[in-house]
Amino acid sequence: MRKHTPFSISPNPVLLYLTDALEAALFRIRYTVDHRQGLSVVLGDVGVGKTSLIRYAHAELDARDDVTSILIPTPNFNSEYAFIQAVAQAVELPPRRSVQQHQRELEALLGAEYMADKAVVLFIDEAQKLSTQMLELVRSFLNFETDDAKLIQVVLAGQLELRDRLHTKKMRALFSRIVSPTILAPLSLSETERMIQYRCTYYKIPNPFPVLTLQRVYQLAAGIARDVLRICDVSYQMIQIMKIAEAPVGVVDQAYADLQLQDEREQEAVAV
Incomplete structure (x- = not known):
């Protein structure tokens, strides 16, 4: 019989104590999803609870009938093709030979889900590991939109180095799409x-x-x-x-x- 420790550091959503800051971060994620606003970012130092928060939000949204929630816990991809292929597989799209083919089919699927009044959410933990090209691919996902809604909702969680990268000139286009930012601080x-x-x-x-x-x-x-x-x-x-x-x-x-x-x-x- 498997035993559990009360003070495990595993990111079990059931064990997450929701501080006011975590409640606020969850509100922002839900707001982004429910209003189809696109990009939410959760940043903080190592160990402040980003992964637990992301898994909590993913589990909550995944339980909803009107949401398809995808979680990429560690984006150790060696190319942007491998990245988009993982996203495509998560929504049961067949493998294709190029990034562009994957993008076209993903956009079509997202459009169909939107017409069915369903949201698609992509959570990426450890997002500081994404290359510049992969972050640019995330930006391209956010270009899938109607006049008043994004077709995919993205939540990036990462260490503070991701904030530094988002502030650079190369990342200005992605930075400008952040609508719900959260920076987690240590506990009181x-x-x-x-x-x-x-x-x-x-x-x-x-x-x-x-x-x-x-x-x-x-x-x-x-x-x-x-x-x-x-x-x-x-x-x-x-x-x-x-x-x-x-x-x-x-x-x-x-x-x-x-x-x-x-x-x-x-x-x-x-x-x-």
Whole structure:
């Protein structure tokens, strides 16, 4: 029987604690889709929750009868042809020999879906990995439109380097099409506390992190959600080994040191 940890860093939508910032980002994604506005962008540092948010939104939209939702979790394509072929396959179009053929058939399909009052949404996580040519292809998708609606809705999620690229002269045309931007920031202390309590409530376990301990977790993780969960997970393992119910601050410090891959001598040097 598979076991689950309360503090897993896997991007399970069920485990996502929706902060005000994440709720706002979801609203913007829904708005873009429902009003057929085209391009939404979610940016942020590593570990702030972009992937969890994208998977949450994808699962929500994919459950709707009037939406076809496509998720590309890691766009490791070696060419723009491979990229558009993956998109075409996701909507069950046959393989073609060129990018242009794929574009024509994709536009025809999107037009048919629009006439049937169905939205097609393309989520691309780790979008900073897209080449300039692939981002230009995304821009071309957004040219599929009627007088008042985009035929495909695109959500790009990426690290802040994507923002820097979008600000360049080459990307000006794509940048100008962004209608719903979101930049995710680290959690506040109160959001961190509520996130951990949400996990404990979901798994029906007592919260093993007293107030002072959780404050230390927040300090060490600098509010980065993934790092908060990593520290809590290792700390949770340690208190189970020690057979104690709550994690003291010292356990959190040890967990953090372990995650830095420090040996005992390095830990002692840091302490001095």
